[in-house]
Amino acid sequence: xxxxxxxxxxxxxxxxxxxxxxxxxxxxxxxxxxxxxxxxxxxxxxxxxxxxxxxxxxxxxxxxxxxxxxxxxxxxxxxxxxxxxxxxxxxxxxxxxxxxxxxxxxxxxxx
Amino acid sequence: xxxxxxxxxxxxxxxxxxxxxxxxxxxxxxxxxxxxxxxxxxxxxxxxxxxxxxxxxxxxxxxxxxxxxxxxxxxxxxxxxxxxxxxxxxxxxxxxxxxxxxxxxxxxxxx
Numbered sequence: 001x002x003x004x005x006x007x008x009x010x011x012x013x014x015x016x017x018x019x020x021x022x023x024x025x026x027x028x029x030x031x032x033x034x035x036x037x038x039x040x041x042x043x044x045x046x047x048x049x050x051x052x053x054x055x056x057x058x059x060x061x062x063x064x065x066x067x068x069x070x071x072x073x074x075x076x077x078x079x080x081x082x083x084x085x086x087x088x089x090x091x092x093x094x095x096x097x098x099x100x101x102x103x104x105x106x107x108x109x110x111x
Numbered sequence: 112x113x114x115x116x117x118x119x120x121x122x123x124x125x126x127x128x129x130x131x132x133x134x135x136x137x138x139x140x141x142x143x144x145x146x147x148x149x150x151x152x153x154x155x156x157x158x159x160x161x162x163x164x165x166x167x168x169x170x171x172x173x174x175x176x177x178x179x180x181x182x183x184x185x186x187x188x189x190x191x192x193x194x195x196x197x198x199x200x201x202x203x204x205x206x207x208x209x210x211x212x213x214x215x216x217x218x219x220x221x222x
Binding site: 004041042045048058059097098102105 | 115117120145152153155156157160200209210211212213214
């Protein structure tokens, strides 16, 4: 049972480049989330989705975009990467609104 | 604007004793609260939750207490075990899918 799968696990990006962080879940969960965790800090909510075709902004959405065309996938797009986007990104899913299952994370460095 | 606060970055406890982790919040609209546990290089895992209509919830060695008037919740671990050593995050939600996290408390349980 794979759960929540994030790819890639690590990535180094140059300033101004773009990339998509992939997230897939095989639990048929309606809710999906993207968080970022900066060193020594808690998790900040970037975007979330309550079902296919529906997305909402979280605390720190600037510089990111998401889409939710299927129940399984919730990719996060970074446009024009900046050093401030250096962080660990976590994708999560949940069957209800709360108890979420997290992926292993993607460590992104923007140089 | 940090709506969920964990003011103790770290806590050290002897094996077999009680661990008490604290969390304060500022948003009176929060109606569901959760604790997550995180090991290094892994995503957070859900531990226990409580609805605002309750003041206590137990699950084995873990108990969460909620004091709505003080906007405070705590996680009690009894007895503490070395395997409990991890970072513990408090989270809260006022809107389904919009879950906010504290900065975390690193718990160390010494044998």
